[in-house]
Amino acid sequence: MLTNEGSGRESRIRARIWGLVPVAALLLLALVLRAPVAVVPPLLPDFQSALHLDTFQAALLTSIPVLCFGLLTPLVSQLVHWLGINHAVAWGLVAVVAGSLLRVDGTLAGLYGGTVLIGLGLTVGNLGVPMLISRQYRHRAALLTGAYSATINVAVTLATATAVPVALLVGWQRSSALWGAIIGGVALLVWLVVYPPGVRGARAFFRWRAGQDAPAQTVRQGRAQLRRAGRGPSLARRPLAWLLAAAFSGHTLAYYAVTSWLPLALIDLRGLSAGRAGVGASIFQAAGIVGPFMTSWLVDARHWSLTRTALLVGAGWAVLPLGIVLAPAGWVVWSLVGGLAQGAFFTLLFVIVVRRTRTVDDNRRLTAMVQTIGYSVAATGPVVMGWVHDHLQAWGPSFLVVLAAVIVMVVAVLAVARDRRESASRQAESGPLHP
Numbered sequence: 001m002l003t004n005e006g007s008g009r010e011s012r013i014r015a016r017i018w019g020l021v022p023v024a025a026l027l028l029l030a031l032v033l034r035a036p037v038a039v040v041p042p043l044l045p046d047f048q049s050a051l052h053l054d055t056f057q058a059a060l061l062t063s064i065p066v067l068c069f070g071l072l073t074p075l076v077s078q079l080v081h082w083l084g085i086n087h088a089v090a091w092g093l094v095a096v097v098a099g100s101l102l103r104v105d106g107t108l109a110g111l112y113g114g115t116v117l118i119g120l121g122l123t124v125g126n127l128g129v130p131m132l133i134s135r136q137y138r139h140r141a142a143l144l145t146g147a148y149s150a151t152i153n154v155a156v157t158l159a160t161a162t163a164v165p166v167a168l169l170v171g172w173q174r175s176s177a178l179w180g181a182i183i184g185g186v187a188l189l190v191w192l193v194v195y196p197p198g199v200r201g202a203r204a205f206f207r208w209r210a211g212q213d214a215p216a217q218t219v220r221q222g223r224a225q226l227r228r229a230g231r232g233p234s235l236a237r238r239p240l241a242w243l244l245a246a247a248f249s250g251h252t253l254a255y256y257a258v259t260s261w262l263p264l265a266l267i268d269l270r271g272l273s274a275g276r277a278g279v280g281a282s283i284f285q286a287a288g289i290v291g292p293f294m295t296s297w298l299v300d301a302r303h304w305s306l307t308r309t310a311l312l313v314g315a316g317w318a319v320l321p322l323g324i325v326l327a328p329a330g331w332v333v334w335s336l337v338g339g340l341a342q343g344a345f346f347t348l349l350f351v352i353v354v355r356r357t358r359t360v361d362d363n364r365r366l367t368a369m370v371q372t373i374g375y376s377v378a379a380t381g382p383v384v385m386g387w388v389h390d391h392l393q394a395w396g397p398s399f400l401v402v403l404a405a406v407i408v409m410v411v412a413v414l415a416v417a418r419d420r421r422e423s424a425s426r427q428a429e430s431g432p433l434h435p
Helices: 002-032 040-051 055-071 073-083 085-102 108-136 138-170 172-194 199-205 214-228 239-270 274-301 306-326 328-355 360-378 381-392 395-416 424-430
Strands: none
Touching (some): 002 085, 040 108, 055 073, 055 108, 073 108, 073 360, 085 108, 108 138, 108 360, 138 274, 138 328, 239 306, 239 360, 274 306
16 A cells, blocks of 8 residues: 555656656747847957947847847748647747857858848747647646746846856857857757657657646647638737737837846946946846746736736836936836836736637737737837937936836736636637637
8 A cells, every 4th residue: 555655656756747847848948039139249349340340230130130020920920830839949949050050150141141040040939939838838827938938038147147258268159159059959959859740759758647648639739720720810800919919019119128228328327337337237137037927926826817917017117217217326226126027027918818819829820910010119119219319318208218118018908907707608709819
C-alpha cells in the first residue's frame, strides 16, 4: 500500500515537472522576441562607425522591426493559418537566427536585410505566443501572459545592460548577434523538441501519464481549427476589435515614445548625466518585469474584475507623464510606477483577447488586427513626441502627447474589460468574438 502511494506520488511529481517543460520553452522563446532589437541602441556608435551611417540610417535599425510588427502581421497571420502555430514559430526563429547573422556581415544590404528578417521572425512570435496560450493554457491565461511579458522585459534589460561589456570582450558584431543567433538558435532547438510541427511528435512528448494525452489532443484540435477556419465574420464590423486596437495603439505609442525620449528629457529637466538618465530608463524597463505578475495576482489570486484592474493599471500609466510634467524631481517614482503599469497593461490586454475569443483561429484573427494597427501607430510615437519637443522647445507638451495616448488606451480598454456571463443565444448572435 505504501509502495503504491509512493509510486503515485512520484508519478504526480514527474507529471508536474514535465508539465513545466512546455512553459519553459515558451519563456525561452520570449527571451528572443525583443532582445535582438534592444541590443542595437547601445551599439549604435559601432554600427555608425563601421558602416558610415548617418543618424537617420542608424535610427532605421530600431524603427524597422516595429514597422514590421505592424505591416507584416496580416501576412504572418495567414502564414500561421496555413502552417499551424508550431511550424510557423519554428520558421520565425529561423528568420531571427539568419537575420541576426546577416545584420553584422559588414554590408548595408546585409544590415537592413537582416533587420527586416529579424522583424519578420519577431512578428511571428508576437502572434504565435498569444495563440499558443489560448490553445493550451486558457485557464492560466493571466499567469502565462504575465510570465511571457515579464520574460521579454528581463531580456530587454539584460540585452541593454550587457551589450557594451560583451562588445568589449568579443567585438560589437558578436555582441549584436548574441541574442538573436545564439539564444535564438537554442530556443529553436528546444521549440522543435517541445512543440514539434508533427501532431504525432506532440502527442508523444505530452503523454505525461499513462493513457493520458490531453495536451496533444489540444494541439491536434487547435491545428484542425486553423485548417478548417475560413475568413469568419469581418472584424471591421466588430466594435470589440476596434476598441482593443485603439487600446493597444495608445499603449504601444506611449511605451515607445517614453523609451525613446525619457533619458534625454531627464538630462534637460534635471541636469542629470547621461549615465544617471539611463538609470531612469532602466527603472522604467525593469519595473515592467514585475508589472505583468501584478495583473495575474489581481485577476487570478484577488479575483478583481477586469474593469477594476484596468482602472488601476491605467491610472498607474498616467502617473509617469503627469509626474514628469508637474514634478520632474520625482522622476524615480514616476518611472517605477509607469514601468509597473506598462508591464501590467500588456498582460491585461491579451487576457481580454483570450477571454473574448472562443477558438484558436478567432484569437489569431483578432490578435493580428490588434497588433497590425497598434504597432503601426506605435512607430509614429517617437517621431511625434520628438517633433513636438523640437517645435515647442519644451518637454511638458511632449509628455502630454504620451498622456493623451494613455487616456485613449484607458477609455478603450474599459469599454471591453467588462466581465459578463453571456447566454448561449447572445453568444450565437455575436459570432465567435465576445463583444
